[in-house]
Amino acid sequence: MNRNGNTRKRPPPTPQPPHPSPAAKHQAITPTVDEEFLDEDVFLEETLIAEDEQNLSEERQGLTSHLSKWARPKLSDGYVSQSQSIIFQQLEIDYIIGESHKELSPDRSGPAAILRIFGVTREGHSVCCFVHGFEPYFYISCPPGMGPDDISHFHQILERRMREANRNNKVPKFVQRIELVHKRSIMYYQQQQSHPFLKIVVALPTMVSGCRGILDKGIQIDGLGMKSFMTYESNILYALRFMIDCNIVGGNWIEVPAGKYKRTSKHLSHCQLEFDCLYPLLQNISNFE
CATH class of the missing domain: 1.20.5 (Single alpha-helices involved in coiled-coils or other helix-helix interfaces)
Known part of the structure; x- marks a missing residue:
């Protein structure tokens, strides 16, 4: 306020631009x-x-x-039309677990062991042969006085025990069949030419050890009581068992006749010739030049 009584504010100072630091x-x-x-x-x-x-x-x-x-050389018309027999030298054998082939094994369902034979033909074509129908098995001594009815009942008991031990497995049938055969053990001196054995055929190679364990511990059989069994040839590898039974040795030649094999619907390898066949149709060629 000034002397005359007027009120007036001072003008605000002019803002200065900030100096950059x-x-x-x-x-x-x-x-x-x-x-x-x-x-x-x-x-x-x-x-x-x-x-x-x-x-x-x-x-x-x-x-x-x-x-x-x-x-690799190009496939000939005979291989393409499947009118020519396939002769190849096998170089490696293994197996996989897959679904049963509906055409080659119509009586079988569920998972099954499928052998794979890799090799090469004389022309230089690479081969992958899927072999079906060969089942894993082993032997046990047949108890004295065991007849066909007893074997059937024994089959049911063993199947039930296997199913109890493999609850998470969805195989329709663990023990495929039990056959009475006559064989001769190479252990110890024996005067008799042969003895009765039971051939136990299972669904998958991995089930051989489980079934052997059940028989080693003992199984209750009506009329015989608690009975344990000694197993024979239960430690042979599945692929080796196949080679022994089919008389196949390393590096030998195998023939699959024309019309006895089926080309795979879907290629599962990089081989030129990939096909399915049944194991009895394989022909071992001892001398091939």
């Missing part, structure tokens, strides 16, 4: 420096990527040229 100046300059370095890095990376792609392309061309020298 040294740190602010440094921050304003920094992005420009980073952008320069970033551009150089990007340019360098693009150059290296282009060089790597060029080197990779040259390596691929060289590899393709090298592999073309080892390319």
Whole structure:
């Protein structure tokens, strides 16, 4: 308030622009420096990527040229039409677990062991042969006085025990069948030519050990009481069992006659010839030139 009694406010001071601090100046300059370095890095990376792609392309061309020298010959019309027998030298045998073949094994359902024979023909064609129908088995001594009815009842008891021990397995039938056969053990001196044995055929190779364990511990049989069994040939590998029974040795030649094999609906390997067949149809060729 002045002397005359008038009230008047002073005008506000004119705002001054803030002076940039040294740190602010440094921050304003920094992005420009980073952008320069970033551009150089990007340019360098693009150059290296282009060089790597060029080197990779040259390596691929060289590899393709090298592999073309080892390319398999083209299949003949006889193999394509399945009118020609397949003769090949087997190089490796293993097995897988798959579904039973509906055409080759119509009486079988559920999972089954399928043998795979890898080899090569004389013309140089690669082969993958899926063999069906060969079942894992082993032997036990047949108790004296055991007749066909007793064997059938024994089969039911063993099947029930196997199902109890494999509750999570969805195999329709664990013990496929039990046959009475006459064999001769090579253990100890024996005057008799042969003895009765029970041939126990199971669904999968992995079930041989489980079934053997049940028989070793003992099983209750009506009329015979608690009975334990000694097993024979229960430790032979499944693929080796197949080779022994079919008289197949390492590196020998095998023939599958024309019309006795079926081409697989879906390729499961990189072999040129991939087909399914039953194991009794395999013909072992001892002398092939």
